Amino acid sequence: MTTAPRLLLSAALGALASTVLVLAAPQARPLPASQQPAAPQPPPPAGAPDAPAPQQPDQIGVSITLSGGAAPRLAVPSFIAATPDLKAAADTIGQVLREDLRFEREYDLIPRASYAPITPATSMETVPFGQWKELGANAVLIGTVRQNASSLTVQARLFDIATQRSVWAKEYTASSSNPRQFAHTIADELHKEQRSLVGVARTKLAFASDRDGEQARGTVEQRSIKEIYIADYDGEGQRRVTVNRSLAINPSWSADGRAIAYTSYRRGYPDIYVSYIYQGKMDQPAGGTEVIHNFLPAFSPDGARIAFMTNRDGNMEIYSVNRDGTGLRRVTRHPGNDSTPTWSPAGNQIAFTSDRTGSPQIYIVDADGLGQPRRITSESWADRATWSPAPYNEIAYAGRNGPGFDIKIFSPEQGQIRTITDSTGSNESPSWAPNGRHLAFASTRAGRTQIFTIARDGQDLRQVTKAGNNVQPSWSR
Amino acid sequence: MSARLVRLVALLLVVVATATACSRKKPPVARPTPPPPSAGPVGGAAPPPPPAPLPEPEPPVASVPVEPAISGTSVDYNARSLDELNRESPLQPVFYGYDSADVAGDMQAALTKNAEILRQYPSWVVTIEGHCDVRGTAEYNLTLGERRAQSARAYLISLGIPAERLKTVSYGAEFPFDPGTTEEAYAKNRRAHFVVTSK
Numbered sequence: 001m002t003t004a005p006r007l008l009l010s011a012a013l014g015a016l017a018s019t020v021l022v023l024a025a026p027q028a029r030p031l032p033a034s035q036q037p038a039a040p041q042p043p044p045p046a047g048a049p050d051a052p053a054p055q056q057p058d059q060i061g062v063s064i065t066l067s068g069g070a071a072p073r074l075a076v077p078s079f080i081a082a083t084p085d086l087k088a089a090a091d092t093i094g095q096v097l098r099e100d101l102r103f104e105r106e107y108d109l110i111p112r113a114s115y116a117p118i119t120p121a122t123s124m125e126t127v128p129f130g131q132w133k134e135l136g137a138n139a140v141l142i143g144t145v146r147q148n149a150s151s152l153t154v155q156a157r158l159f160d161i162a163t164q165r166s167v168w169a170k171e172y173t174a175s176s177s178n179p180r181q182f183a184h185t186i187a188d189e190l191h192k193e194q195r196s197l198v199g200v201a202r203t204k205l206a207f208a209s210d211r212d213g214e215q216a217r218g219t220v221e222q223r224s225i226k227e228i229y230i231a232d233y234d235g236e237g238q239r240r241v242t243v244n245r246s247l248a249i250n251p252s253w254s255a256d257g258r259a260i261a262y263t264s265y266r267r268g269y270p271d272i273y274v275s276y277i278y279q280g281k282m283d284q285p286a287g288g289t290e291v292i293h294n295f296l297p298a299f300s301p302d303g304a305r306i307a308f309m310t311n312r313d314g315n316m317e318i319y320s321v322n323r324d325g326t327g328l329r330r331v332t333r334h335p336g337n338d339s340t341p342t343w344s345p346a347g348n349q350i351a352f353t354s355d356r357t358g359s360p361q362i363y364i365v366d367a368d369g370l371g372q373p374r375r376i377t378s379e380s381w382a383d384r385a386t387w388s389p390a391p392y393n394e395i396a397y398a399g400r401n402g403p404g405f406d407i408k409i410f411s412p413e414q415g416q417i418r419t420i421t422d423s424t425g426s427n428e429s430p431s432w433a434p435n436g437r438h439l440a441f442a443s444t445r446a447g448r449t450q451i452f453t454i455a456r457d458g459q460d461l462r463q464v465t466k467a468g469n470n471v472q473p474s475w476s477r
Numbered sequence: 478m479s480a481r482l483v484r485l486v487a488l489l490l491v492v493v494a495t496a497t498a499c500s501r502k503k504p505p506v507a508r509p510t511p512p513p514p515s516a517g518p519v520g521g522a523a524p525p526p527p528p529a530p531l532p533e534p535e536p537p538v539a540s541v542p543v544e545p546a547i548s549g550t551s552v553d554y555n556a557r558s559l560d561e562l563n564r565e566s567p568l569q570p571v572f573y574g575y576d577s578a579d580v581a582g583d584m585q586a587a588l589t590k591n592a593e594i595l596r597q598y599p600s601w602v603v604t605i606e607g608h609c610d611v612r613g614t615a616e617y618n619l620t621l622g623e624r625r626a627q628s629a630r631a632y633l634i635s636l637g638i639p640a641e642r643l644k645t646v647s648y649g650a651e652f653p654f655d656p657g658t659t660e661e662a663y664a665k666n667r668r669a670h671f672v673v674t675s676k
Contacts, residue, residue, distance in 0.1 A: 216652075219672070220564045223652045247651055250616070263619075269646055270619075290644060295619050309620070316620045337624065340616040353617060359576075360617050383614035398614050405614065428614050442615075471615060 062167040063194050064139045064160055072138040074107035077115055079154070080122060082146035089152060089179040090145040096180045097141065099234060100187030100201040103460070104437065106194075110137055124157060129164045137161050141190070145179075152176040156186045158194065168194060180236060198435045203233045204476045205431075205440055206241075206251040206260050207451050211468025217245055218268075226471070228262050228275070233433070233453070233475070235464040241277045248273075250296045253476040255303030259323075260474070263295045272297045272308050274323055285325035286310065296340050299323075300347045300367075301389075301477075307331065307341035307350055307367075318352050320367065331369040342385045342395075343367070351376075351385040351395055362397050362410070376410055377417070384429050388436035392456070396430040396439055407441050409456065420458035431475045440464070440473035554598060555676055567594050568603065568671035571629050572664060576613065578624035580632050588629060591671060592636040598676065602642050605629050606670040609650040610663035622647030629669035644674070 064072045076098045079090035095112075102109050114135060121127045121142060132140050143156035151173050158168040170189060172182055184201035191199035208226040216223040228251045231238040241260065242248050247270075250263040254274075261274045271288025272295075275281075286294035286308055296309045300320070305327070307320040313330075316337035321328045332338040336356030343350055350367050353360045357375070362385045365373040381400035388394045393412060398405040399419070404426030406419050421427040425445030432439055433453075438460075440453050451464040451473045464473075554562055569587040571580060580588065595601060607622030607629075626645035634640050654670075655662035 220560055221652070221654070226651070247648070249651065265646075265648075293623070293646070295647075296616060311623055316623060337620045339620045355617075355620070360614070381613065381617075383617045403612075429616070 062160070062165075064158065064167060066138065071106060071108040073110055073136050074101065075110045075115065075118075075132055075135065075137045075140045076101065077118070077120065077140070077142055079143040079145050079156075080120075080124075082144060086145045086147060086152075089176065092179045093143065093145065093154065093183045093186075096183035096234075097187055100183060100199070101141075101190075103201070103234075104187075104191055104195075104197060104199055105455070105460075106191060106197055107139075110135060124155075124166075127159060129159070129161055133161050139167075143186070147176070148173055150176065152179065152182070154182045154186075156190075158190065178237075180232070184232075200233050200433045200435055200438065200475075203434060204230050204253075204257065205233060205235075205451060205453075205464060205473050206230045206253055206476070207442075207465070207470050207473045208249045208251060208262075209240075209465070209468050209470045211470070212240070213468070214245065216247065226469075228260060229470070230260075230277070231464060234462075235451075238465070238467075242275060250472055251474045252297050252299050252306075253474050254299045254323075255301060255477045257476045259299075259303075261297035261299055261306055261323075263297065269293055270295050272306065274306070283323065283325070285321050285323055286319075287321075287325065287328070298341050298343060300343045301345055302347055305347075307343060309339045309341065318350060318365075320350075329369060331365060331367065332373065333369070334373075338363075340384050342387050344387050345389040345393065351387055353383045353385065362395065364395075376412075379408075381405070382408075386430050386432050386439070388432040388456075389434060390436070392436040394436070394456075396432065398428040398430065398441075404444070407439060407454070420454060420456070422458075429472045431473050433475050434477045438475075440475050442471045442473060554594075555600075559673055559676065562673050562676070566671060566673070568673070570671065571625075571669040573625055573667040573669075575610070575663075575667070576621065577667075578607075578621065578628045580628055585632070588632045589636065592633055592638055595633070595638050595642065600676055601673050602644065602675045604644045604646055604672045604674050605633075606652075606672060607645065607647040608652060608654070608666055608668050608670060610666040611650045611653065611658075612663065613650070615650060618649035619647050622649045625667070625669050 066072055076094055078094035081087040081090040098109055098112065101107050118131045119128045124144065127140060127142060138161055140159050140161060141156065143154055146153050153171065153173045155171040156169065157166045159165065160167045168190065170186065172185060187201040188199040191197040207229055209229045210224045210226045214225050216225050225247050227240055227244060227248050228242040229238055229240050244264050244266040247265040248262055252261045258278055259274050259276045261272055263270050264273045269288060269290050270293045271284055272286040274283040274285060285306060288294045292310065292312045294308050294310045298307045305320045305322055307318060309316050310319050315335060316339050318331040318338045318341045319328060320331055331350055332352065334354065334356050336354055338352050338354045340353040341350050348367055349364055351362055351364050354363050360381050360383050361375055361379065362377040362382050363373040363375050365371060376395065377397065379399040382397050385395050385397045395410045397408055399408040401423050405428050406421045406423055407427050407430045408417050408419050410417050425443050427441055427443045430439045430441040437456055438453050439456065440451055442449050443452050446463060449469045449471050450466065451470045452461055453464060454461045554567055568591045571584045571587055574581065595603065605626045607626030609618040609621050613621060626647055630643045630645055633643055653666045655665045
């Protein structure tokens with residue numbers, strides 16, 4: 001398990017003929033019966049190669065909350081290593097957990113630098129509650145790491161400083177290959193069980209990149225191609241998932257995180273491809289030909305259908321199709337050009353870009369194509385709508401702002417539009433995180449085009465990519 | 478011979494010389510012509526109506542000094558490989574204004590010339606690539622590139638080139654010809670680019 005994914009990855013990278021890189025499939029993550037939630041279990045995390053399985057639940061069912069709803073002050077020291085050789089893994093888990101928790105802002109994290117005077121705990125029994133209390137902590141999240149054959153066993157506990165009692169505890173055993181995955185799993189489960197929040201620590205970003213500097217074949221000009229890459233939400237673990245040797249752009253994750261739809265020119269014309277990245281299988285559901293061109297796929301929220309843009313009627317229109325190529329349906333009918341579709345969270349509506357009144361603007365139409373599209377923007381140029389899940393139900397898009405673009409958010413309830421980027425560089429191609437609290441987007445603010453994430457209120461800007469140009473992010477569900 | 482007849486013969490000679498010079502003019506230049514000054518943003522969603530065919534260019538007036546005729550230099554492009562052909566293409570690109578897919582007046586001449594070459598080589602099949610500068614959004618530029626390729630294709634069809642010889646593909650702003658960020662670079666990248674795909 002430790003080396004298999006890497007071997008598979010490099011083997012596939014070497015095989016020029018193959019188009020989809022085979023990645024290690026995420027393991028199913030069975031939950032103990034006592035923990036089965038009433039609601040359907042969310043799909044397995046996107047591409048988590050070795051998501052730790054929780055074991056021996058020791059849940060007491062107490063949440064740490066403060067009156068008035070203020071964020072509890074939380075300390076997350078390095079986890080306790082059972083043996084010295086586990087110290088690096090224990091430190092990584094603590095550090096990644098701090099970043100994951102800081103990302104959602106549900107806890108007020110006490111800065112790591114101020115932990116210096118605290119006596120490090122050597123076991124769960126020696127947590128210095130008095131010292132943490134002096135530092136102003138309401139809670140401390142700490143854990144242990146021990147070796148278990150070739151795997152690690154990680155235990156995490158959330159202590160209430162006031163009562164000095166463990167209010168939440170979990171134990172996980174999984175491959176030792178990626179300690180970060182323990183932290184991501186702990187963060188997601190802590191957020192869910194303590195804060196009723198769907199975290200995004202195990203989600204992934206897909207994007208198109210020219211970082212490998214490859215050139216298109218069969219043209220006399222030098223043309224830099226792009227291929228599809230994926231990364232953890234925090235930018236770790238970046239890897240390539242397509243080998244088209246031609247332009248591959250516009251990635252869109254399937255709901256289960258196992259497939260990516262994208263536009264590829266691998267046959268000389270643009271068509272929609274669906275790559276099952278853990279199987280090395282590929283579909284071409286939109287029926288492209290030398291004459292019929294298809295672009296800009298968007299998976300429906302249930303993962304069953306793909307909306308896309310096509311030229312088959314003489315101008316650009318939106319269609320949708322089942323991912324196996326059946327059930328083709330026309331969604332828009334207008335002599336103007338309709339492009340860049342995105343689905344509503346319930347899958348019953350589609351937002352898209354149209355130039356039917358001149359400049360590109362965002363419209364909403366019923367997904368069955370019946371009814372009149374409704375225009376929601378009045379920008380000099382608006383494109384690439386992305387629709388956030390409940391409870392926000394907002395539509396983000398790129399709106400022209402002077403020479404470049406900014407990420408703007410339309411709130412249907414209030415009918416208001418707010419701008420969350422600051423006109424530094426050009427900011428394009430937003431994609432919502434599955435919990436609607438963050439956006440990924442592409443920006444030229446750091447020179448070449450790179451992927452960034454930002455909170456929905458415009459705070460907490462983070463750069464995700466650095467190598468080459470990276471564009472058109474899609475955040476996994 | 479009367480003086481009148483002498484004048485008539487002289488006139489005929491001039492006409493013949495002019496016609497000869499015309500038919501032996503150098504083959505069209507392969508290098509891209511500099512783009513026109515950019516037109517302002519053009520609104521309007523409807524695709525441009527197919528433009529009317531242009532009248533043939535006027536023959537040069539007789540007062541222009543006749544170019545020295547060069548004999549035996551007519552180029553047979555069919556003797557070249559596709560790569561060689563496309564590296565020094567006789568087919569000229571068409572340049573567009575910002576956010577526009579309209580074939581401007583000065584670009585109609587380039588398409589007229591391309592139509593002549595396509596008539597001269599009736600077996601050629603051509604892909605018309607639509608390209609954009611990077612200033613719009615990457616997604617919408619795929620649409621704009623398509624419109625540019627289609628408008629150039631419609632113009633060639635209106636000049637009598639069979640539709641089945643003219644394919645199109647939009648590359649949006651993905652393959653700039655000039656990676657610069659000046660207006661000059663942008664203007665070079667807003668184009669329909671012709672690639673001979675079979676001959």
